Amino acid sequence: MTDTPQKISDNDKKEEPTRRDFLYLTAASMGAVAVGSIAWPLVNQMSPAKDTLALATTEVDIAPVEVGQAITVMWRGAPVFIRHRTDEEIMKARSVKLADLRDPQTDEERVQKEKWLVMTGICTHLGCVPLGQKPSDPKGDYNGWFCPCHGSHYDTSGRIRKGPAPTNLVIPPYEFTGDTVVKIG
Amino acid sequence: MASGPREKFDNNVIEWVDSRLPIFTMLQKEYGVFPTPKNFNYFWNFGAILMIMLGIMIITGITLAMHYTANANLAFDSVERIMRDVNYGWLLRYIHANGASFFFIAVYIHIFRGLYYGSYKQPRELLWMFGVTIFLLMMATAFMGYVLPWGQMSFWGAQVITSFFSAIPLVGEEITVWLRGGFSIDNATLTRFFALHYLMPFVIAAVVALHVWALHVTGSNNPLGIDVKTKQDTLPFNPYYTIKDSFGVLVFMLFYVGFVFFAPNVLGHADNYIPANPLVTPAHIVPEWYFLPFYAILRAFTFGVNLPILIGLAITAFAMKPFFSNKTKEEINLKTVGITFAIAGIFFLIGYFSQYQLESGETMILGGSFISAAFIDAKLCGVLAMFGSIAILFVLPFMDKHPVRSARFRPWFRIATLLLVLDFFVLMVCGAKPAEGFWVPLSQVAMLYYMGYFIIGIPFLSKFEPVLDLPDSIHQAVTQGKTKKSVKKKA
Numbered sequence: 001m002t003d004t005p006q007k008i009s010d011n012d013k014k015e016e017p018t019r020r021d022f023l024y025l026t027a028a029s030m031g032a033v034a035v036g037s038i039a040w041p042l043v044n045q046m047s048p049a050k051d052t053l054a055l056a057t058t059e060v061d062i063a064p065v066e067v068g069q070a071i072t073v074m075w076r077g078a079p080v081f082i083r084h085r086t087d088e089e090i091m092k093a094r095s096v097k098l099a100d101l102r103d104p105q106t107d108e109e110r111v112q113k114e115k116w117l118v119m120t121g122i123c124t125h126l127g128c129v130p131l132g133q134k135p136s137d138p139k140g141d142y143n144g145w146f147c148p149c150h151g152s153h154y155d156t157s158g159r160i161r162k163g164p165a166p167t168n169l170v171i172p173p174y175e176f177t178g179d180t181v182v183k184i185g
Numbered sequence: 186m187a188s189g190p191r192e193k194f195d196n197n198v199i200e201w202v203d204s205r206l207p208i209f210t211m212l213q214k215e216y217g218v219f220p221t222p223k224n225f226n227y228f229w230n231f232g233a234i235l236m237i238m239l240g241i242m243i244i245t246g247i248t249l250a251m252h253y254t255a256n257a258n259l260a261f262d263s264v265e266r267i268m269r270d271v272n273y274g275w276l277l278r279y280i281h282a283n284g285a286s287f288f289f290i291a292v293y294i295h296i297f298r299g300l301y302y303g304s305y306k307q308p309r310e311l312l313w314m315f316g317v318t319i320f321l322l323m324m325a326t327a328f329m330g331y332v333l334p335w336g337q338m339s340f341w342g343a344q345v346i347t348s349f350f351s352a353i354p355l356v357g358e359e360i361t362v363w364l365r366g367g368f369s370i371d372n373a374t375l376t377r378f379f380a381l382h383y384l385m386p387f388v389i390a391a392v393v394a395l396h397v398w399a400l401h402v403t404g405s406n407n408p409l410g411i412d413v414k415t416k417q418d419t420l421p422f423n424p425y426y427t428i429k430d431s432f433g434v435l436v437f438m439l440f441y442v443g444f445v446f447f448a449p450n451v452l453g454h455a456d457n458y459i460p461a462n463p464l465v466t467p468a469h470i471v472p473e474w475y476f477l478p479f480y481a482i483l484r485a486f487t488f489g490v491n492l493p494i495l496i497g498l499a500i501t502a503f504a505m506k507p508f509f510s511n512k513t514k515e516e517i518n519l520k521t522v523g524i525t526f527a528i529a530g531i532f533f534l535i536g537y538f539s540q541y542q543l544e545s546g547e548t549m550i551l552g553g554s555f556i557s558a559a560f561i562d563a564k565l566c567g568v569l570a571m572f573g574s575i576a577i578l579f580v581l582p583f584m585d586k587h588p589v590r591s592a593r594f595r596p597w598f599r600i601a602t603l604l605l606v607l608d609f610f611v612l613m614v615c616g617a618k619p620a621e622g623f624w625v626p627l628s629q630v631a632m633l634y635y636m637g638y639f640i641i642g643i644p645f646l647s648k649f650e651p652v653l654d655l656p657d658s659i660h661q662a663v664t665q666g667k668t669k670k671s672v673k674k675k676a
Binding site for chain 2: 046047048049052072074076077078079125126127128129131147148149150151164165166
């Protein structure tokens with residue numbers, strides 16, 4: 001440090017933080033906290049409300065569903081497919097090599113009881129309801145479900161095999177509360 | 186806005202107001218004597234037409250809202266009640282529903298005008314960007330409005346469009362639930378869409394005000410694309426363009442009113458007269474016609490980005506680098522660029538067909554699934570491309586460095602732009618057809634042209650398109666009839 005007059009005046013310009021600076025910063029941060037605390041309610045009000053969340057479980061009696069039949073039930077405003085699979089369908093789903101799958105998952109990972117396939121009936125591409133629940137519906141190239149919107153084919157385990165959908169049909173949380181009663185959610 | 190020295194008005198009331206708030210002075214300056222290029226063609230009517238359309242939509246919309254009920258159980262019936270029981274309800278609803286279509290017809294022509302005559306270029310970049318913002322807001326408004334009748338197309342359209350957001354990695358699912366206000370499209374979705382549909386037109390009106398403000402700073406472009414130089418080049422806005430705009434508005438209204446009275450449902454879908462049913466998807470979900478080109482771009486992505494395609498993209502970026510640099514056209518070796526593009530093209534083809542093979546389950550010739558599998562999946566690519574196809578308009582003014590504005594004096598740009606219009610219609614048809622067979626590759630080619638036009642075409646033409654001799658002034662061109670391509674190439 002040389003002490004030419006120029007340097008000294010430069011140093012003088014670098015002011016020490018004052019009490020006033022502290023006040024500015026405090027006021028600004030309190031303001032930020034205030035804005036944030038009101039912004040969050042404004043954003044979060046759009047999330048599902050408590051009554052929407054309260055509809056989170058559905059119980060279904062599946063006793064009347066014969067082998068080869070399927071039913072559609074509503075859960076959280078969306079369809080859930082419950083299929084009573086035939087032995088042939090189960091065999092087909094289990095004989096697939098994992099390497100051939102876009103979203104590799106074994107059939108065992110997707111069911112709790114091998115006869116009953118429970119999954120959300122919403123195509124993972126853009127949310128349409130795939131066809132294949134009624135005997136008259138097209139079932140796609142893999143004899144499972146076919147989404148008519150953009151042509152995704154699902155197999156007898158609800159796994160994506162062909163078409164634009166990125167992942168398998170989603171398995172919702174469910175449990176068998178009795179031999180023939182399923183609680184979804 | 187208008188301050189400073191002010192001329193007195195003869196009428197005492199006007200003068201009393203104007204001396205306190207110079208609104209009449211402002212109107213006189215901006216719409217009375219406002220100097221406007223004297224060579225406008227009918228493409229310059231569409232700004233005025235759009236203003237009228239916005240007004241019609243807001244007025245009919247507010248009156249419809251007096252009878253509409255935003256509730257999932259009541260919405261469909263309330264719309265039917267508007268059609269059957271409310272006095273002139275059918276008229277208001279048909280004006281509003283067809284108004285959306287004609288709003289988009291006008292805005293597409295308006296955007297084409299801006300593109301073709303280079304209105305987006307310096308000094309009107311910000312003006313153009315406000316315009317693109319308005320277009321985006323219009324799309325959001327139209328989409329949410331279409332959901333309100335709560336028919337099958339409303340419901341499933343909402344389902345598909347909100348699902349776009351689920352393509353976002355990691356947080357996509359949460360964002361979708363937040364947007365819908367539930368785990369599926371339901372009452373919460375309907376009520377928020379109604380609130381926003383009511384709000385958005387006023388936001389649009391505010392951005393229109395900025396758009397017009399910016400226009401009145403730079404002044405209008407014109408079919409020759411050359412600057413106004415003297416007073417001889419212009420006419421006062423009133424009466425010349427107030428009359429021409431009125432005429433254009435009336436002709437446009439004839440078509441619009443024709444649809445309202447004689448074919449009110451031609452532009453809609455019959456499925457939307459079926460109440461929404463979350464358990465049954467319509468056989469063929471199609472958006473409204475004005476969204477079809479973008480929908481086609483979304484669906485063109487039956488493939489994602491895998492390793493070969495990523496390499497192809499990197500090589501393309503490398504090949505395009507000189508076009509975005511300060512290099513002159515002599516410094517760019519076109520042969521090298523061509524070869525680089527060819528290599529990129531080979532990588533694209535490998536990437537595309539290896540995914541096609543993986544998809545169809547045929548034997549792999551082009552490497553294992555590690556190379557061919559997409560790490561950015563088709564869905565995300567489609568969504569990004571669809572938003573990108575509009576977002577690219579924002580940066581267009583900064584990509585096009587060619588000194589000439591109007592396509593009249595840019596023969597290459599002219600052909601490329603007219604082809605883009607054709608391409609837009611091809612995409613529109615592809616978007617309306619089911620995504621299968623011949624329509625898939627056609628939409629992919631059309632999508633490539635759309636992207637190529639902006640990403641490769643515009644920067645390439647900026648450097649390589651010859652600069653023609655322009656007319657000295659608008660006045661000279663108009664009086665000597667030199668408005669067409671009669672100008673010779675610069676020696």
